[in-house]
Amino acid sequence: MPARALRITLGLLVTLLAASFVIFGAIYAAPGDPAAFLVGGQEDATPEKLAAVRAAYHLDDPLWVQYGDWIGGVLRGDLGRSMQYHDQVADLVSSRVPTTLFLVGYSAVLFVVAGVALGVLSAVRGGRVDSIVVAVTTLLASIPKFVKALALVAFLGVQLGWFPVTGAGEGFGDRLHHLTLPALSLALGELAVVSRVTRQSMLEQYAQDHVTVARAAGLSEFKVIRRHVLRNALAPVVTMCGLIIASLFAGTVVVETAFGISGMGSLLVQAINTHDFPVTQAVLLLMVLAYMLVTTFVDLVHPLIDPRVRLEGSAA
Amino acid sequence: MVRKESDPAKTPLDAETLLDIEDLTVELPGVGARRPVLDAVRLRVDRGEVVGLVGESGSGKSTAAKAVLRMLPRDAHLRGRVGVAGRDVLTLNAGDLRELRARRVAMVHQDPRSSLNPVRRIGDFLTERLIHTLGRPKAQAYAEALRLLEAVGIVRPAERLRQFPHELSGGMLQRVVIAAALAGDPELLLADEATSALDVTTQAEILAILREHRTGRGLGLLFITHDLHLAAAYCDRVYVMYAGRVVEERTAERLFEDPRHPYTAGLLACTPELGDPRPISPIPGRPPSLDDAFPGCPFVARCPVAEAACETWLPVARELDDGGSVMCRRTDLDHPAEKVRR
Numbered sequence: 184m185p186a187r188a189l190r191i192t193l194g195l196l197v198t199l200l201a202a203s204f205v206i207f208g209a210i211y212a213a214p215g216d217p218a219a220f221l222v223g224g225q226e227d228a229t230p231e232k233l234a235a236v237r238a239a240y241h242l243d244d245p246l247w248v249q250y251g252d253w254i255g256g257v258l259r260g261d262l263g264r265s266m267q268y269h270d271q272v273a274d275l276v277s278s279r280v281p282t283t284l285f286l287v288g289y290s291a292v293l294f295v296v297a298g299v300a301l302g303v304l305s306a307v308r309g310g311r312v313d314s315i316v317v318a319v320t321t322l323l324a325s326i327p328k329f330v331k332a333l334a335l336v337a338f339l340g341v342q343l344g345w346f347p348v349t350g351a352g353e354g355f356g357d358r359l360h361h362l363t364l365p366a367l368s369l370a371l372g373e374l375a376v377v378s379r380v381t382r383q384s385m386l387e388q389y390a391q392d393h394v395t396v397a398r399a400a401g402l403s404e405f406k407v408i409r410r411h412v413l414r415n416a417l418a419p420v421v422t423m424c425g426l427i428i429a430s431l432f433a434g435t436v437v438v439e440t441a442f443g444i445s446g447m448g449s450l451l452v453q454a455i456n457t458h459d460f461p462v463t464q465a466v467l468l469l470m471v472l473a474y475m476l477v478t479t480f481v482d483l484v485h486p487l488i489d490p491r492v493r494l495e496g497s498a499a
Numbered sequence: 500m501v502r503k504e505s506d507p508a509k510t511p512l513d514a515e516t517l518l519d520i521e522d523l524t525v526e527l528p529g530v531g532a533r534r535p536v537l538d539a540v541r542l543r544v545d546r547g548e549v550v551g552l553v554g555e556s557g558s559g560k561s562t563a564a565k566a567v568l569r570m571l572p573r574d575a576h577l578r579g580r581v582g583v584a585g586r587d588v589l590t591l592n593a594g595d596l597r598e599l600r601a602r603r604v605a606m607v608h609q610d611p612r613s614s615l616n617p618v619r620r621i622g623d624f625l626t627e628r629l630i631h632t633l634g635r636p637k638a639q640a641y642a643e644a645l646r647l648l649e650a651v652g653i654v655r656p657a658e659r660l661r662q663f664p665h666e667l668s669g670g671m672l673q674r675v676v677i678a679a680a681l682a683g684d685p686e687l688l689l690a691d692e693a694t695s696a697l698d699v700t701t702q703a704e705i706l707a708i709l710r711e712h713r714t715g716r717g718l719g720l721l722f723i724t725h726d727l728h729l730a731a732a733y734c735d736r737v738y739v740m741y742a743g744r745v746v747e748e749r750t751a752e753r754l755f756e757d758p759r760h761p762y763t764a765g766l767l768a769c770t771p772e773l774g775d776p777r778p779i780s781p782i783p784g785r786p787p788s789l790d791d792a793f794p795g796c797p798f799v800a801r802c803p804v805a806e807a808a809c810e811t812w813l814p815v816a817r818e819l820d821d822g823g824s825v826m827c828r829r830t831d832l833d834h835p836a837e838k839v840r841r
């Protein structure tokens with residue numbers, strides 16, 4: 184077990200390192216000159232001024248030197264200073280992380296609960312119910328997130344006045360209230376995949392002999408479904424939900440901007456627009472980290488869902 | 500030789516009759532199905548009786564057992580009556596049907612490995628019926644499970660309860676499945692090839708345990724097997740099925756000594772016996788599938804004593820002097836077995 188933990192941790196670190204280099208390289212190669220932004224607009228920038236700024240921020244160094252400087256700082260816990268806010272990147276990011284985590288968590292709860300419930304409904308009832316679920320969830324998935332955000336704001340926010348349409352709120356209850364619409368607009372599009380995977384996986388389980396055996400033992404249909412069909416159908420559902428949650432971090436970019444929430448997503452948008460290298464790198468790196476943590480967690484959970492995985496693991 | 504009539508003494512309210520299947524016909528509307536899976540099957544199991552059900556694969560043995568629990572596909576057409584302790588299973592409402600499955604009738608299904616949920620522990624499987632349908636307290640159910648595992652000869656039963664199906668061998672799983680079927684003391688046990696996967700010593704142990712339940716508390720046993728010799732040795736009465744019909748019903752002793760249906764005789768001739776110099780003679784041809792329909796006797800193509808009239812003879816059960824019945828036109832033959840074995 185300790186060997187396994189070490190292997191997983193090492194794997195995470197190597198992936199993170201590789202991702203950091205790709206991110207750094209991509210930003211370096213992106214068009215636009217950060218120095219121009221730093222001096223405050225292209226028109227009044229003299230070449231001397233630009234050169235001075237470039238020197239101050241080491242922007243003229245070759246890629247690998249800049250990367251070395253940056254990654255060295257990251258390893259020492261120093262994410263650098265924001266070029267835009269002249270603030271520690273770590274402070275900027277850490278003040279925004281809780282909001283984004285809350286948003287992603289909230290929306291994950293929504294799409295997991297509703298998606299699995301719809302999938303179960305589809306599998307158990309079939310026929311017309313199944314068709315309706317497919318139609319509605321597919322429609323929701325095909326509408327872009329920002330359009331859903333606008334529609335939710337228009338109906339639930341403005342017309343009915345049930346939810347605030349901007350800001351993240353203070354304290355748990357208020358935050359829950361404020362983040363409902365953003366979380367909904369993130370979650371609604373994911374219902375289609377989750378409910379499909381749940382339905383498909385359950386239908387496969389329905390055909391298993393042990394389900395028939397359980398029914399023949401006089402178990403009520405509800406218990407047959409809960410203890411044998413749904414329980415055994417969980418593995419692909421958990422994998423899919425994990426992947427979706429991991430990708431939701433990227434989805435916050437749109438939704439946080441649409442709802443004016445100051446989280447990681449909106450920070451990333453601002454940082455990219457202002458060529459704020461250190462912030463962009465830090466946020467992207469954190470998103471990669473979040474993705475990897477979620478998928479690793481799903482891998483670790485798998486043996487609990489299916490004991491046969493444990494056997495394969497020990498044999499390998 | 501008259502057509503077998505249902506005896507008024509064996510009315511559904513007779514307490515001694517556990518299972519009474521009357522003229523059960525099952526049709527599965529599958530692609531190419533041209534005959535019923537079961538055709539007017541009559542079968543009776545009394546309290547404390549071991550009844551064998553024998554036949555080649557596809558003869559309808561498992562379907563007959565599943566019909567007792569009403570475990571057939573939803574689109575199956577059923578006619579006739581399946582009486583269990585006086586009530587017709589085919590007309591029970593959902594609640595009564597669950598009650599019947601939980602308390603009265605248990606089934607040991609063919610393949611033990613696929614009978615168990617792979618992600619649940621052995622203990623869950625054994626206690627499921629006790630806890631979730633009979634409402635026993637957990638501790639009591641686990642104590643019962645432990646006792647049952649011990650009874651079927653599993654070593655270190657407490658440890659097994661915490662294991663998963665994939666950690667047990669096929670033989671052990673077979674015992675687990677039998678133990679689970681005995682949980683909650685059912686009145687009737689449908690054993691579908693329950694001991695076929697076991698080695699002979701284990702098989703003997705299991706059969707002895709089932710016999711204890713039978714003598715101890717009057718368990719009725721429908722013992723489905725393809726092994727006619729085992730059936731003849733273990734059962735009180737034996738039904739032989741062919742192409743969805745019961746072609747012969749005899750006491751085990753009489754069946755073995757003097758099979759009256761050429762098919763039964765053929766089955767007996769298939770297995771070699773010690774000291775018997777005669778060569779093994781398999782039944783020619785193949786078992787009929789569902790898309791084979793027959794205007795007359797279904798066995799005619801494989802029958803060594805068939806006559807032209809057999810091809811159009813509508814099979815009916817004919818009563819024999821010893822109380823059994825046979826579904827053969829040629830009851831004039833004294834010993835069809837001799838004609839089969841050459």
